[in-house]
Structures are given as C-alpha cells and as structure tokens.
Amino acid sequence: xxxxxxxxxxxxxxxxxxxxxxxxxxxxxxxxxxxxxxxxxxxxxxxxxxxxxxxxxxxxxxxxxxxxxxxxxxxxxxxxxxxxxxxxxxxxxxxxxxxxxxxxxxxxxxxxxxxxxxxxxxxxxxxxxxxxxxxxxxxxxxxxxxxxxxxxxxxxxxxxxxxxxxxxxxxxxxxxxxxxxxxxxxxxxxxxxxxxxxxxxxxxxxxxxxxxxxxxxxxxxxxxxxxxxxxxxxxxxxxxxxxxxxxxxxxxxxxxxxxxxxxxxxxxxxxxxxxxxxxxxxxxxxxxxxxxxxxxxxxxxxxxxxxxxxxxxxxxxxxxxxxxxxxxxxxxxxxxxxxxxxxxxxxxxxxxxxxxxxxx
Amino acid sequence: xxxxxxxxxxxxxxxxxxxxxxxxxxxxxxxxxxxxxxxxxxxxxxxxxxxxxxxxxxxxxxxxxxxxxxxxxxxxxxxxxxxxxxxxxxxxxxxxxxxxxxxxxxxxxxxxxxxxxxxxxxxxxxxxxxxxxxxxxxxxxxxxxxxxxxxxxxxxxxxxxxxxxxxxxxxxxxxxxxxxxxxxxxxxxxxxxxxxxxxxxxxxxxxxxxxxxxxxxxxxxxxxxxxxxxxxxxxxxxxxxxxxxxxxxxxxxxxxxxxxxxxxxxxxxxxxxxxxxxxxxxxxxxxxxxxxxxxxxxxxxxxxxxxxxxxxxxxxxxxxxxxxxxxxxxxxxxxxxxxxxxxxxxxxxxxxxxxxxxxx
Numbered sequence: 001x002x003x004x005x006x007x008x009x010x011x012x013x014x015x016x017x018x019x020x021x022x023x024x025x026x027x028x029x030x031x032x033x034x035x036x037x038x039x040x041x042x043x044x045x046x047x048x049x050x051x052x053x054x055x056x057x058x059x060x061x062x063x064x065x066x067x068x069x070x071x072x073x074x075x076x077x078x079x080x081x082x083x084x085x086x087x088x089x090x091x092x093x094x095x096x097x098x099x100x101x102x103x104x105x106x107x108x109x110x111x112x113x114x115x116x117x118x119x120x121x122x123x124x125x126x127x128x129x130x131x132x133x134x135x136x137x138x139x140x141x142x143x144x145x146x147x148x149x150x151x152x153x154x155x156x157x158x159x160x161x162x163x164x165x166x167x168x169x170x171x172x173x174x175x176x177x178x179x180x181x182x183x184x185x186x187x188x189x190x191x192x193x194x195x196x197x198x199x200x201x202x203x204x205x206x207x208x209x210x211x212x213x214x215x216x217x218x219x220x221x222x223x224x225x226x227x228x229x230x231x232x233x234x235x236x237x238x239x240x241x242x243x244x245x246x247x248x249x250x251x252x253x254x255x256x257x258x259x260x261x262x263x264x265x266x267x268x269x270x271x272x273x274x275x276x277x278x279x280x281x282x283x284x285x286x287x288x289x290x291x292x293x294x295x296x297x298x299x300x301x302x303x304x305x306x307x308x309x310x311x312x313x314x315x316x317x318x319x320x321x322x323x324x325x326x327x328x329x330x331x332x333x334x335x336x337x338x339x340x341x342x343x344x345x346x347x348x349x350x351x352x353x354x355x356x357x358x359x360x
Numbered sequence: 361x362x363x364x365x366x367x368x369x370x371x372x373x374x375x376x377x378x379x380x381x382x383x384x385x386x387x388x389x390x391x392x393x394x395x396x397x398x399x400x401x402x403x404x405x406x407x408x409x410x411x412x413x414x415x416x417x418x419x420x421x422x423x424x425x426x427x428x429x430x431x432x433x434x435x436x437x438x439x440x441x442x443x444x445x446x447x448x449x450x451x452x453x454x455x456x457x458x459x460x461x462x463x464x465x466x467x468x469x470x471x472x473x474x475x476x477x478x479x480x481x482x483x484x485x486x487x488x489x490x491x492x493x494x495x496x497x498x499x500x501x502x503x504x505x506x507x508x509x510x511x512x513x514x515x516x517x518x519x520x521x522x523x524x525x526x527x528x529x530x531x532x533x534x535x536x537x538x539x540x541x542x543x544x545x546x547x548x549x550x551x552x553x554x555x556x557x558x559x560x561x562x563x564x565x566x567x568x569x570x571x572x573x574x575x576x577x578x579x580x581x582x583x584x585x586x587x588x589x590x591x592x593x594x595x596x597x598x599x600x601x602x603x604x605x606x607x608x609x610x611x612x613x614x615x616x617x618x619x620x621x622x623x624x625x626x627x628x629x630x631x632x633x634x635x636x637x638x639x640x641x642x643x644x645x646x647x648x649x650x651x652x653x654x655x656x657x658x659x660x661x662x663x664x665x666x667x668x669x670x671x672x673x674x675x676x677x678x679x680x681x682x683x684x685x686x687x688x689x690x691x692x693x694x695x696x697x698x699x700x701x702x703x704x705x706x707x708x709x710x711x712x713x714x715x716x717x718x719x720x
Contacts, residue, residue, distance in 0.1 A: 019677070300710055302703075314691040315719050317379070317711070319703040324681065326695050331674040333688040335681055335695055343662075343679040350660055351677070359675050 003103065004131050006050040007095040007110035009201070010039050010059040010067060011085050014114070015348040016278045019332035020312055023360055028059075028114040029066055032276050033285030033296065039113040043071050045120045049127060050109070056098050057113070058082060058091040077233065078102075083242045088201070089256040090221060090248040093214050097229030100207035107131050108210075111202045116274040116285060123271050125168060130204040130267050132167035141213065142204040142265040143175055143258065145197025146273045151187035154277070156180055156199040156254065160266045175264035178254060197268050199254065200275065204267075213257050221248055221256075278341050279325045282308050297328075308338055332359050363463065364491050366410040367455040367470035369561070370399050370419040370427060371445050374474070375708045376638045379692035380672055383720055388419075388474040389426055392636050393645030393656065399473040403431050405480045409487060410469070416458050417473070418442060418451040437593065438462075443602045448561070449616040450581060450608040453574050457589030460567035467491050468570075471562045476634040476645055483631050485528060490564040490627050492527035501573065502564040502625040503535055503618065505557025506633045511547035514637070516540055516559040516614065520626045535624035538614065557628050559614065560635065564627075573617050581608050581616075638701050639685045642668050657688075668698055692719050 014027025021027045028039040036044065043055060052073025059067050061081030068079050080098065082091060092110050099106045109127050117123045130142050145158045161174035178199065182190060190196040214222035224244050231237045249256070258264060274284055286294040293301055297311030299318070306323040309316050313330045325343075327334040336343035351359050374387025381387045388399040396404065403415060412433025419427050421441030428439050440458065442451060452470050459466045469487055477483045490502050505518045521534035538559065542550060550556040574582035584604050591597045609616070618624060634644055646654040653661055657671030659678070666683040669676050673690045685703075687694040696703035711719050 019675075298716075300707060300714065300716070302706060302710060311693070314689075314693065315379075315716065316693050316695070317707045318694075319696040319707050320700050321684065321695055321697060324695065326693065328688070328693040329674075330690040333671070333674065333676050333686065333693045334678075335676070335684065335686050336679040337681060340680050346662060347660060347677045347679050350662060354660065356658075356660070356675065 002049055002128065002131060003105055003107050004050045004127060005054045005056065005099045005103065005106045005108050006046050007092060007099065007108055008039065008042055008055060008057045008113040009088060009091060009111065010057050010063065010113040011082060011091060012112075012114060013060075016344050018344050018348045019327055019329045019334050019359065020310060024062070025066075026060075026063065027276070029063065029070065031296075033116060033274075033282050037070060038116070038276065039067065040070050042111070042113045042115070043074065045117065045123065046109075046127075047073070049124050054102070054106075056080065056095045056102075058095050060085065080232075081241070082245055084246045086245065086248045086250045088253040089214075089218065089251045090225065090245065092203070092253050093210065093218075093221060093225045094228055094245075096205070096207040096210045097225050098232055100211070101229060101232060104208075107134050107204065107206055109202070109204045112200075112275070114276060115200065116272075116276055118272045123269070126170060126267060126269050126271075127204070129168040129170040129172070133165065133172045133265060133267065134204055134206055134209075136165060136167070137263075137265060138206055139209050139212070140205075140263050140265050141209060141258065141261055142172070142267055143199065144202035144204070144269045145266045146200045147268055147270045148191055148196065148198050151182075151184060151191045152198065153182060153184055153187050155275075157182065157187075157190050157196040158199050158266050160195050160197065160268070164265060170267060172265050172267050175261075175266040178259045197266065198273075200269075200273060201254075202269070203253070203258070210257075213261060217257050217260050218249065218251075224248060279308050279310070279327065279344065280338060280341065282310065306338060362409055362488065362491060363465055363467050364410045364487060365414045365416065365459045365463065365466045365468050366406050367452060367459065367468055368399065368402055368415060368417045368473040369448060369451060369471065370417050370423065370473040371442060371451060372472075372474060373420075376704050378704050378708045379687055379689045379694050379719065380670060384422070385426075386420075386423065387636070389423065389430065391656075393476060393634075393642050397430060398476070398636065399427065400430050402471070402473045402475070403434065405477060405483065406469075406487075407433070409484050414462070414466075416440065416455045416462075418455050420445065440592075441601070442605055444606045446605065446608045446610045448613040449574075449578065449611045450585070450605065452563070452613050453570065453578075453581060453585045454588055454605075456565070456567040456570045457585050458592055460571070461589060461592060464568075467494050467564065467566055469562070469564045472560075472635070474636060475560065476632075476636055478632045483629070486530060486627060486629050486631075487564070489528040489530040489532070493525065493532045493625060493627065494564055494566055494569075496525060496527070497623075497625060498566055499569050499572070500565075500623050500625050501569060501618065501621055502532070502627055503559065504562035504564070504629045505626045506560045507628055507630045508551055508556065508558050511544060511551045512558065513542060513544055513547050515635075517542065517547075517550050517556040518559050518626050520555050520557070520628070524625060530627060532625050532627050535621075535626040538619045557626065558633075560629075560633055561614075562629070563613070563618070570617075573621060577617055577620050578609065578611075584608060639668050639670070639687065639704065640698060640701065642670065666698060 064081040157179035161176035291305035302319040424441040517539035521536035651665035
C-alpha cells in the first residue's frame with residue numbers, strides 16, 4: 001500500500017493568460033488546452049495512486065473557496081490559503097508539515113498545479129518509483145527531471161551523477177548540480193552532454209527529511225512553519241497564518257533548500273511535459289487544423305492560418321489573418337502576434353498603469 | 361412656418377456590421393462612429409426644422425418597439441412596421457400617404473436613417489431650400505445630390521441640367537438623368553464633367569405629386585397603398601399591413617418611379633456624407649490616433665497601427681498588429697484585414713451555413 005501524499009502548488013496568478021486569466025480566476029483554475037481546469041487535471045492525474053484524501057493544496061487565500069469547490073474529494077481543511085504569496089519555500093515547507101501531521105510515515109510528492117503531463121500512467125509509475133527510492137534513501141530529497149527535447153533557455157537544468165539504484169525499473173541518480181537558466185549556447189551544450197534534465201519543480205521527500213533540511217538551511221522559517229502546522233485544525237489557524245505567513249522570507253525552495261543539499265537524488269521523467277507558459281502552448285496541447293490553427297471554444301476561421309484561438313463564452317470569427325493569438329472573453333478581447341510572447345504581459349502592465357483594473 | 365415632414369427609412373439589417381449588428385439589433389439602431397444610434401442621430405439632425413411630431417419612420421415590424429423607445433418624440437403610430445421588406449418604393453409610397461393624412465399641404469423629405477451627414481446646419485438649410493423649390497414646383501420630385509469627392513463606383517449618379525431657379529441661395533436644376541453605378545473609368549469621366557452628383561436616396565416631394573407618379577407608374581401599388589393609408593389609425597391596420605404589404609411589388613423607388621419622371625429636380629448638397637457601409641467607414645468618421653488607429657469603445661493598443669477597433673461591452677487589447685478590423689461584443693469577436701470588405705459578409709454567410717444562428 002502506497003504511502004504517497006501529494007502537495008499541489010496552486011498559488012500563481014498567471015497574467016500571461018489574460019484575458020482568460022484574471023485576479024479572481026488564475027491560470028490554474030482555467031481549462032487551458034483541455035476540458036478540465038489545470039488544477040483539477042493535476043489532482044485527477046494523481047488520484048489513482050494518491051486519492052484526494054491524501055492531497056494538500058496550497059493556494060492564495062482568495063482562491064480557497066474556488067479550489068475547494070473544484071476539488072470536492074480533497075478534504076476542505078487540506079486546501080490552505082496563503083494570505084500572501086511568499087514563493088515556494090514557505091508554501092512547500094508548510095504543506096510538508098501538514099502532511100506529516102496526517103501521516104508521520106508519509107512520502108510526499110510536491111508539484112505545480114498548472115502543468116500538463118502525459119501520458120498519465122507513465123507519470124504515476126515514476127511517482128511510485130520515487131516512493132521506492134525514498135524508502136531506500138529516507139533522508140534524501142528527490143527531484144524529478146524532465147527529459148529535454150530542445151535546448152530551452154527558460155528552465156533551470158539538473159545535472160545527474162552516478163546511479164544510486166533502480167526502483168520499479170527506473171534508474172535514480174545522484175543530483176550533481178542545479179544549473180541556472182542557461183543561454184542558448186549553454187543549453188545546446190547541456191543537451192549534447194546528455195546528462196541534464198529540466199527542473200520542473202516536481203519533488204519527492206519524506207516530511208521529516210525536508211523539515212531537517214529547513215532546520216539547517218532556513219531555521220527561522222522552519223520554526224515558524226512548525227508553529228503554524230501545530231495550529232492547523234484549531235480555531236486560530238487562519239489568524240496565525242495571517243500574522244505569521246507574510247513575515248516569512250520570500251524565497252524559492254530551489255534557492256533556499258534544494259541547491260544546498262548534498263545528498264539529493266534525481267529521477268528522469270520521460271514524459272511529455274508542458275508548463276503551459278503562454279497562449280502559444282495551445283499549439284503543443286491541441287490538435288491543429290489543416291492550416292495550422294488551434295482552437296479552444298467556438299470559432300469560425302475562413303482563410304486564416306497559424307492562429308491560436310481561445311473563445312470563452314462566445315465565438316471568435318477570423319477571416320484572412322495569419323499567425324495571430326486571438327482570445328475572446330465576454331468583457332475583453334486580446335489580439336497579438338503569435339511570436340510575441342511578451343505581448344500579453346505588457347498589455348496587462350499597461351492596463352494596470354492606466355487604472356483599467358476591472359479588466360485585471 | 362415650415363411645412364416640412366420627414367420620412368425615415370429604417371428597414372435594413374446591416375450584416376456588414378456583424379458582430380455589432382444582429383438580426384435583433386440592425387445597423388441603424390447602433391451608434392456607429394458616434395454617441396447616438398444612427399437612426400436617433402438622423403432624427404435629431406432633422407428636429408430643429410422637422411420635430412419628431414412630423415417624422416414618420418418605416419422599419420421592420422420586429423424593430424418597431426425598439427424604434428419607438430429610441431425616438432420618444434415621434435408619436436408611436438408614426439413608427440410603422442413592414443411585415444416584410446419590399447424595397448423602397450412601397451415603403452416611401454406608404455409613408456408619403458400617411459404624411460398626407462397628417463397634413464394635406466405637407467412637403468416631405470425622405471431619407472435613409474443609417475447615414476452620417478455633416479455639418480448638420482448646412483444640411484438643414486438645404487432641406488429648407490428644397491421646400492421652397494417645391495412650393496415653386498409643386499408637381500415635381502426633387503432628388504438631393506451629394507457632391508462627389510472621389511470617383512466612387514458603388515453609388516448611382518445624378519446628371520443635372522439647366523438651373524430652374526435659386527431657393528434660399530441654392531441653385532436647383534433639372535434632373536437630366538440617373539446614371540447607374542459606373543465602372544471606374546466612367547466614374548472618373550463623370551467627375552471630370554462636373555455636373556454629376558451621387559444619388560444617396562434623399563428625396564423631397566409633395567405627397568400628392570408622389571401619389572400621382574405612383575398612380576401613373578405603379579398603379580396597383582398606388583391603389584394598395586391608398587387602402588393601407590386609409591386603414592391607418594384603425595384597429596385593422598396591422599392586419600391589413602400583414603395581408604397586403606407582402607404582396608406589393610418589390611422594387612426601389614429609383615427604378616420604379618424616379619427614373620421615369622421627366623420633371624424631376626436635383627439640388628446639390630455640398631455636405632460631408634457617409635453611408636457607413638462597412639467597418640472601415642469608422643476611419644472616415646472617427647479621429648485616428650498618431651498611428652492611424654481608430655477606436656470606438658474602450659481599447660488599449662500597443663505597437664499597433666492602422667487598425668479599426670470597436671469594443672462594445674468590453675475592452676479590446678491589441679499589441680503589435682497592423683491594419684486589422686477587430687470588433688468585440690460580449691458573445692462574439694471579429695478579426696479580419698482592414699482591406700477585406702467582403703470578409704464580414706462571408707463570415708455571416710458561413711455562420712448561417714453552419715447553423716450558428718444564435719450569433720446572427
């Protein structure tokens with residue numbers, strides 16, 4: 001019987017999916033490239049081996065109600081709201097403490113809730129392999145490494161060292177180094193070397209091992225998190241969260257913890273992975289028509305090619321245009337070039353600067 | 361005291377302004393290029409010399425309620441619904457009969473309700489000149505001629521002959537001939553000749569003179585219209601309209617009447633006129649920003665030029681795109697090239713063919 005628990009990180013706001021994503025409806029709550037909202041798909045992807053009862057979700061306080069409604073199989077108290085985002089170290093550290101309270105012998109996997117991973121069966125087999133690896137290496141933290149298919153410059157890389165063993169048929173290695181987001185030439189070199197994977201923010205660990213690492217590397221945070229975890233389930237939990245959480249150091253678990261460990265492991269994950277980073281991701285996630293257009297929602301395209309179309313609560317009609325991103329929502333429409341990754345962020349910034357806050 | 365009455369033709373459906381125009385919300389009820397719906401602007405443009413109490417509006421039966429609400433100064437019974445459009449001859453012929461019942465000595469101006477005419481004062485001065493001309497020539501029909509500023513191929517032309525007199529300082533001429541929509545070379549030649557104006561469907565006449573012309577040229581229609589006008593104000597008017605109107609010959613007043621008159625007059629109208637024929641008309645009606653974009657409604661444009669944007673009930677955000685038409689409505693968004701005049705019609709046809717009727 002698996003002792004796996006899952007921590008789902010669901011705190012982001014995702015301005016890159018404006019106008020579909022809004023302050024009140026962040027990326028992870030949207031069905032991007034599929035039928036289910038990304039968070040619901042992440043939870044369901046786990047559920048055959050980690051049922052909702054063993055999932056803990058960390059999200060923004062303002063999304064707690066929406067998340068509880070979206071994930072009815074996760075006990076409501078296991079959906080925890082951050083009064084303010086402090087990056088991943090406080091969030092994962094707290095969630096690990098909560099899992100420890102649920103089951104002192106748990107093994108945790110922690111992951112973002114807004115990525116797409118396929119095929120799901122293969123993904124789950126690797127989670128079970130990670131569990132076996134951590135039973136053999138109880139003090140280690142394991143990082144999953146996505147097998148790169150191109151020299152991406154937008155992700156950090158994981159360099160693997162010697163194999164430490166094979167678990168459920170999957171080789172697990174020493175993690176030799178975290179490599180910062182590389183430039184193009186470095187990324188090409190890493191790919192040629194063949195011993196690097198992408199760091200996608202997927203981890204596995206025993207809560208006690210993670211707590212020990214925090215106590216050594218982030219002792220103040222460790223003690224604050226222990227106090228918060230102790231209050232969990234009491235009436236004053238929310239008040240303590242409101243008082244304490246915003247005072248925690250804002251730091252990622254990579255910088256704050258992972259990069260300083262000398263006994264971390266890496267498990268290569270040979271899956272199709274997408275962090276759904278911008279509208280153009282739909283070109284990878286959806287099947288294109290014969291003219292290279294991808295569409296989610298209702299659309300009518302005449303004489304148009306290479307477009308990315310999202311129509312929510314309405315129809316998008318295109319004629320004679322190429323290589324555009326067109327996103328319709330009832331109160332706002334976006335049109336930009338497909339190759340203009342920065343465009344949406346700049347528009348959201350400009351909306352903020354102009355005080356058009358009702359559209360954010 | 362002026363005896364002018366006005367007939368406003370408000371029957372069109374205007375698919376070229378999809379998705380702003382719909383079956384239930386045709387072009388003339390939309391505020392295109394201004395603050396007021398085109399019909400309301402047409403009514404208000406007249407009102408200093410022809411108050412609402414002396415205006416008669418002919419529209420589709422299904423728009424009657426909306427028109428009455430939009431034009432509270434027009435008595436409700438003077439908003440008449442056609443059970444089915446039969447082109448302009450039946451509509452203007454009926455309206456002229458109704459005006460005759462309101463005032464046997466009336467002089468009528470008849471015009472489309474979905475054009476833009478500026479400046480308004482100059483326009484009204486010419487209506488008063490037409491009234492004076494018709495007092496001097498009571499049996500004639502007068503056609504207003506728009507002074508062409510380019511060799512348009514989309515309008516019919518009016519050739520003027522000798523002046524018959526000057527009224528309120530404006531020369532009125534014999535109308536020598538209607539010229540069909542010309543090809544480009546012919547249009548250039550007409551412009552060089554200097555004695556041709558555009559036929560914009562603006563007429564002035566005494567109802568008795570028009571009735572006489574119908575009796576001679578369209579005798580069956582004349583008698584049917586006389587019967588309908590007699591029923592106006594009675595309980596059976598609507599039933600008679602439903603029974604009789606759809607049986608009338610479908611013909612324009614130009615083909616059916618005007619072109620056969622030998623004593624018609626033409627009054628050149630030196631105004632800025634626009635028939636608001638497609639979304640690109642907004643480029644003539646609205647002031648462009650420094651990059652040549654025109655916008656109605658709320659929009660945010662970054663690095664974009666030459667675009668035509670209409671945002672109704674929401675915001676349009678563009679970045680890095682050029683020469684597009686982008687129209688947002690809450691349930692549908694249109695994107696096409698600015699030079700693609702046919703695009704909107706083709707999209708509407710395709711929506712119909714696909715059975716996406718809720719968007720029409």
